[in-house]
Amino acid sequence: MKGLHIDIKRAIVVTFVVLLTTVIVSLTIGRDIYENNEESLMSFAIVNFTGYLFVFLLMPVELAFIFYLRSGYDPITLNLVAIATAFASEAIDYLIGYFFSAGIIDRLIGRKRYEKAEDEIRKYGNWALLVSNTLPLSSPVISLAAGMLKYRIREVVFYSLAGIVLRYLLLSLIF
Numbered sequence: 001m002k003g004l005h006i007d008i009k010r011a012i013v014v015t016f017v018v019l020l021t022t023v024i025v026s027l028t029i030g031r032d033i034y035e036n037n038e039e040s041l042m043s044f045a046i047v048n049f050t051g052y053l054f055v056f057l058l059m060p061v062e063l064a065f066i067f068y069l070r071s072g073y074d075p076i077t078l079n080l081v082a083i084a085t086a087f088a089s090e091a092i093d094y095l096i097g098y099f100f101s102a103g104i105i106d107r108l109i110g111r112k113r114y115e116k117a118e119d120e121i122r123k124y125g126n127w128a129l130l131v132s133n134t135l136p137l138s139s140p141v142i143s144l145a146a147g148m149l150k151y152r153i154r155e156v157v158f159y160s161l162a163g164i165v166l167r168y169l170l171l172s173l174i175f
Contacts, residue, residue, distance in 0.1 A: 041077070044068045045085050052089030052140055061086075062136045065168065066175045079168045086164045090133070090143045094156055097147025117145035126159045133163025134170075 051061035120128040132142035146156050
């Protein structure tokens with residue numbers, strides 16, 4: 001009976017996450033596309049910020065970046081918006097990990113996800129921060145775990161920012 005109760009909670013959380021993601025994308029990029037066939041940088045900034053901020057959403061913000069890049073936006077401006085919003089969200093993820101208890105975070109993203117991230121940080125340190133911010137989808141969890149471990153803020157800032165810059169630079173060069 002307890003297993004069924006947990007499965008119902010997970011189904012509710014997954015449904016909520018899907019609905020929240022749909023609402024965010026619909027109210028930003030979707031609205032822009034339907035209204036005037038132009039995408040605004042504000043829409044991209046909102047999608048990018050929320051994609052990095054909410055570790056449980058797992059929004060493919062890299063695809064949004066590529067979409068906007070191919071829409072004719074100035075690559076430098078788009079990169080600056082992407083880097084600024086991603087870094088601001090990463091900083092908030094770190095602070096959430098730093099100030100909230102493990103129990104709250106466990107219920108938010110699941111014990112296995114943040115324990116794996118903690119293991120990566122303990123094992124690889126700054127390399128984990130750099131690589132996770134270069135690769136898609138993993139960086140919010142790593143930043144959260146770094147905050148939970150009270151990892152050195154200067155190193156988190158430097159290696160996270162370096163990884164984010166590298167990510168968007170590579171995406172700009174490839175696409």
